[in-house]
Amino acid sequence: MSELEHPAPERKLHAVLGFSKVILANAILNGKWSEVVLYSSSKESAISTKNRIKKLHNKLKKQHKFPIIKIIEIPKIDEHKSIIQMFIELNDKLKTESKVNTQDVLLYSGTVAHIIQMIKSLDFKSILISEDGKLKIKGRYEESWEMMHLTVTDYLILHGLRYKEKQKKFITEDNEEIICKRLEEITVEQKDYGKIRFKWASLPSSNAQRIFMYQVLKLRESLGTQTMKHTIDDDLINKWLKNMEFPDTWEEEE
Numbered sequence: 001m002s003e004l005e006h007p008a009p010e011r012k013l014h015a016v017l018g019f020s021k022v023i024l025a026n027a028i029l030n031g032k033w034s035e036v037v038l039y040s041s042s043k044e045s046a047i048s049t050k051n052r053i054k055k056l057h058n059k060l061k062k063q064h065k066f067p068i069i070k071i072i073e074i075p076k077i078d079e080h081k082s083i084i085q086m087f088i089e090l091n092d093k094l095k096t097e098s099k100v101n102t103q104d105v106l107l108y109s110g111t112v113a114h115i116i117q118m119i120k121s122l123d124f125k126s127i128l129i130s131e132d133g134k135l136k137i138k139g140r141y142e143e144s145w146e147m148m149h150l151t152v153t154d155y156l157i158l159h160g161l162r163y164k165e166k167q168k169k170f171i172t173e174d175n176e177e178i179i180c181k182r183l184e185e186i187t188v189e190q191k192d193y194g195k196i197r198f199k200w201a202s203l204p205s206s207n208a209q210r211i212f213m214y215q216v217l218k219l220r221e222s223l224g225t226q227t228m229k230h231t232i233d234d235d236l237i238n239k240w241l242k243n244m245e246f247p248d249t250w251e252e253e254e
Helices: 020-026 041-058 083-097 113-121 152-158 206-225 237-245
Strands: 012-016 035-040 068-073 105-107 126-131 134-139 145-146 160-163 169-172 176-180 184-189 195-202 228-231
Touching: 012 113, 020 041, 020 105, 020 126, 020 134, 020 152, 035 041, 041 068, 041 152, 068 083, 083 113, 083 152, 105 113, 145 176, 152 160, 152 184, 169 206, 176 206, 195 206, 206 228
Parallel strands: 012 035, 012 105, 035 068, 105 126, 195 228
Antiparallel strands: 126 134, 134 145, 160 169, 169 176, 184 195
């Protein structure tokens, strides 16, 4: 801790639900919060994420209790609604349903638009960010701690997936199977935290390329656009993967 004020023990963590479940789980499972407030445009998705993080909490046998988690539904960004309209609706929602104390912390997650409006509407004094394999509180209070080392199984739990190595297939929470016969290895990135890397065998034909694209798109439904990295010796496929990694940053989820 620095010479800045020490945070009160009743501080809360606030987070907009994005695809970065690893960072969110690390933030929630450190035992520092009296309550966690999750903001999401889908209550069902927020509940599912909460249950996955609790499952990981139990698997890791954490000493502290799983925190109270409150869920607040917020408007989502879509093509039928302007950013200004979304800001107005979000501001109204936050003013009526959310209260923030000076010791509370906002996790840098969710879309850029949501983060901007959260800071503006609720006047957060401290933000929690991921940097160099650590979580760091910046602002009125300053503190940092190492993120947990997660196995591939842990990582997949957070995203609602299981992997059967012998059959080379993923199974979703809805029991949908994603068969990846050309998948050779899965690793959790240590230098680029929060990412998972898939190493693939070469694709011998255009049909194999089409199958690969389908598999990646199906995995993306669970893992998101910014969490997957791929190693594959195929120039055409690598160009396609690169184009997938850079959506409109205004709506990009952290």
